[in-house]
Amino acid sequence: MSTNSTMRTPLKNVRRLGSAKEGADHFWKQRVTGVANLVLAVFLIWLLVTLVGADHAKVKSTLASPLVSLPLLLLIGSAMVHMRLGMQTIIEDYVHGEGTKIVCLMLNTFFAIIVGAASVFAVMRLTLGA
Amino acid sequence: MAVAKSTRGNVKVDRPLSPHLQIYSPLINMVMSILHRMTGAALYFGSLLLAWWLIAAATGPSYFNYVNGLLGSLPGRIVLLGFTWALVHHALGGIRHFIWDTGRGYDLKTIDAMSWGSIILSVLLTALIWAAALWLK
Ligand code: HEM
Numbered sequence: 001m002s003t004n005s006t007m008r009t010p011l012k013n014v015r016r017l018g019s020a021k022e023g024a025d026h027f028w029k030q031r032v033t034g035v036a037n038l039v040l041a042v043f044l045i046w047l048l049v050t051l052v053g054a055d056h057a058k059v060k061s062t063l064a065s066p067l068v069s070l071p072l073l074l075l076i077g078s079a080m081v082h083m084r085l086g087m088q089t090i091i092e093d094y095v096h097g098e099g100t101k102i103v104c105l106m107l108n109t110f111f112a113i114i115v116g117a118a119s120v121f122a123v124m125r126l127t128l129g130a
Numbered sequence: 131m132a133v134a135k136s137t138r139g140n141v142k143v144d145r146p147l148s149p150h151l152q153i154y155s156p157l158i159n160m161v162m163s164i165l166h167r168m169t170g171a172a173l174y175f176g177s178l179l180l181a182w183w184l185i186a187a188a189t190g191p192s193y194f195n196y197v198n199g200l201l202g203s204l205p206g207r208i209v210l211l212g213f214t215w216a217l218v219h220h221a222l223g224g225i226r227h228f229i230w231d232t233g234r235g236y237d238l239k240t241i242d243a244m245s246w247g248s249i250i251l252s253v254l255l256t257a258l259i260w261a262a263a264l265w266l267k
Contacts, residue, residue, distance in 0.1 A: 007145060031227075031228070031231065034224045034227070034228070035228070037221070037224070038221055038224060038225070041217055041221055044180075045214075045217070045259055048263075049259060049262050049263040049266060050266060052263040052264070052266065052267050053267040055191075055195075056187065056190070056191040056194040056195065057191075059187050059194070060187060063184075063187060079177060080177070083170070083173065083174045083177060086170045086171075086174070087170075087171070087174055090167065090170075090171060115177050115178060115181050118181050118184075118185060119177075119180065119181040119184050119185075121185075121188075122181070122184035122185045122187065122188035123184055123188075125188040126184075126187060126188050
């Protein structure tokens with residue numbers, strides 16, 4: 001590893017190679033899922049408010065309806081993509097060690113997929129009956 | 131001048147450091163930015179709560195009643211109240227970001243107004259949601 005006191009960074013190595021064409025991808029997905037979350041969060045709050053104090057039979061029959069389970073599945077999908085992207089930004093801002101960062105980013109992905117899969121599985125089981 | 135010992139690839143660079151967080155006095159826009167991040171992170175882990183509740187419902191009446199009892203206890207309610215506020219506050223923060231994305235709302239007056247507006251609205255909406263829930267129950 002060499003040390004220098006100039007302002008020069010390895011940026012010079014990638015100059016004139018062009019962009020990776022992915023710069024806006026993260027930003028854009030965060031916005032699209034953010035808009036979807038906005039609509040679906042209103043739905044979720046409405047759903048939970050109407051289910052406060054409900055017994056298991058009522059909750060089960062409510063979630064059995066496709067009109068409830070479908071938006072719920074969409075919310076789970078959108079929120080998992082959104083929160084994974086969001087946490088990725090947070091990790092990249094605060095975790096600087098290259099190894100730790102890669103591990104954190106992996107755990108972030110695993111977390112979103114596991115929570116998402118478990119939630120989807122539960123909704124499917126409720127709505128398809130078991 | 132403070133100097134950052136940063137590493138870029140295989141090169142160590144001594145570069146001047148710009149003023150950091152403790153240099154600035156806290157302003158409402160900065161507080162809102164931090165709150166948007168904190169509520170986002172809270173919702174991230176809050177997703178476990180929704181997953182848990184759905185799994186409980188899918189498991190059966192006795193486990194569902196057990197989980198519902200925990201969520202309905204005082205500590206459970208405090209967590210859910212925090213979850214509600216975080217969701218509402220983060221949603222309002224998201225709307226602020228969407229407005230900024232159109233290139234509007236960058237003058238300090240508007241930023242201050244939107245910041246205070248979101249704080250007040252987030253508390254009001256949270257109260258409204260809980261009032262509705264308790265009233266419908
Ligand atoms: C309710 C509707 C929602 C809207 C409108 C919304 C909108 C946004 C937007 C626009 C950003 C990007 C902010 C930026 O670029 O600095 C963001 C960040 C984030 N969101 Fe959401 N979001 C919503 C719901 C959620 C939910 C349900 C979760 C978690 C399950 C979540 C987790 C996050 C996280 C972790 C970040 C990163 C925060 C940061 O970088 O500081 N959001 N949200």
